[in-house]
Amino acid sequence: MDLRRLRYFVAVAEERSVGKAAERLRMAQPPLSVQIRKLEAELGTPLFRRGTRGMDLTEAGLALMSRASEALALAAEGVEAARAVAAGRRGRLSVGYMFVLASAVLPQLVPELRRSLPGVDLDFVELSASTREPLLLDRAVAVALCMPAIHHPEIQLAQIGTQKLMLAVPARSPLARLTAVPVDKLQGRPLIALPRPEEEPTSSAVAALLRRHQVVMPIASRVETVHSALGLVLAGEGLSILPACAKLGAPPGIVFRPFLDAADTIEIAACWRRDSSSQLIRTFLKSAEKVVARI
Numbered sequence: 629m630d631l632r633r634l635r636y637f638v639a640v641a642e643e644r645s646v647g648k649a650a651e652r653l654r655m656a657q658p659p660l661s662v663q664i665r666k667l668e669a670e671l672g673t674p675l676f677r678r679g680t681r682g683m684d685l686t687e688a689g690l691a692l693m694s695r696a697s698e699a700l701a702l703a704a705e706g707v708e709a710a711r712a713v714a715a716g717r718r719g720r721l722s723v724g725y726m727f728v729l730a731s732a733v734l735p736q737l738v739p740e741l742r743r744s745l746p747g748v749d750l751d752f753v754e755l756s757a758s759t760r761e762p763l764l765l766d767r768a769v770a771v772a773l774c775m776p777a778i779h780h781p782e783i784q785l786a787q788i789g790t791q792k793l794m795l796a797v798p799a800r801s802p803l804a805r806l807t808a809v810p811v812d813k814l815q816g817r818p819l820i821a822l823p824r825p826e827e828e829p830t831s832s833a834v835a836a837l838l839r840r841h842q843v844v845m846p847i848a849s850r851v852e853t854v855h856s857a858l859g860l861v862l863a864g865e866g867l868s869i870l871p872a873c874a875k876l877g878a879p880p881g882i883v884f885r886p887f888l889d890a891a892d893t894i895e896i897a898a899c900w901r902r903d904s905s906s907q908l909i910r911t912f913l914k915s916a917e918k919v920v921a922r923i
Contacts, residue, residue, distance in 0.1 A: 630667075631699075631703055633663050633667045635653075636649070636660055637664060637693075637696060638696050641683070641689065671692070673686070674686050719749070719908055720750075721741075721745065722770045722771075723741075724772035725754060725755060726772075726854075727877070731877040732876050732877075733873075733916075733923060737919045740918065745911055753768070755769070760772055764900065765901070767901065770900060770904065772899045773897075773898060774898075777895055782902055783901060784904075785900075787897050788897065788898050788916050789895075789920035791893060791896060793834065793837060793893065793894060794869070794871070794872045795814070795886075796858060796868045796884055801867075808885060809887055809888060810887070810888045810889055811887055811888075812841060814845055816845070818845065818866030820851065820860045821849070821868075822853075822868075833892055836892070837869065840890075841889075841890070849865060858879060861882055870884075872884065898916055
């Protein structure tokens with residue numbers, strides 16, 4: 629049914645006059661009468677009859693009126709909902725995050741997003757080295773906080789911060805007694821490495837740090853997540869070079885030490901599909917940049 633005719637019908641029913649309804653609708657009376665007759669022809673029954681107080685609804689008119697106002701209200705709500713989503717005031721945003729950022733970022737980011745996106749439903753999904761790219765590409769998450777950034781032709785990224793690289797060692801290790809560790813002290817020591825072999829770029833931050841200092845660390849294990857790396861470090865399987873924020877989620881028995889002669893960092897990036905048109909991502913970026921600047 630034409631919603632425009634339905635709106636005309638409701639106006640006539642409420643005003644009980646074609647003339648008054650025409651004034652309310654800011655249109656001439658004859659065209660309004662024509663539209664009401666067309667609606668009656670479409671339904672195959674009269675909707676109005678002349679009464680002492682003006683236009684009265686017939687039984688069929690009463691039945692239509694009881695639902696017509698609701699239908700128009702729902703249509704108006706739908707239009708407003710669409711506009712709100714397009715403007716970034718309503719909708720759903722699925723946020724992916726790497727575990728290494730969970731303890732440092734989420735306690736501040738979640739309340740910040742609740743304040744800046746009060747009408748938006750938020751979902752949070754933990755990502756790993758192997759799941760972050762496919763979940764973004766499949767639209768299972770709309771935007772992801774990654775460390776390091778995802779480099780893919782279909783993914784857009786924005787660097788929103790950096791983290792200093794630090795050495796994670798067991799508290800019982802002699803290296804834990806140092807306030808800062810010279811990089812050459814790592815020579816020959818086993819490394820718990822991230823990410824997985826097939827995803828490790830030759831120019832990764834850790835590889836660049838070791839290469840610049842001409843230090844070789846044999847790979848003891850390769851893992852996808854920081855918590856796996858920390859578990860193996862605690863078990864005495866090796867050392868791991870991780871972002872400083874990883875110490876917030878470290879179990880007891882592991883200490884983090886800065887490097888004496890290196891200040892290398894790793895980037896924190898927000899990543900999303902290039903073809904995404906969601907206004908929510910812009911608001912997310914502002915909130916994420918504000919939070920990451922404080923860690």
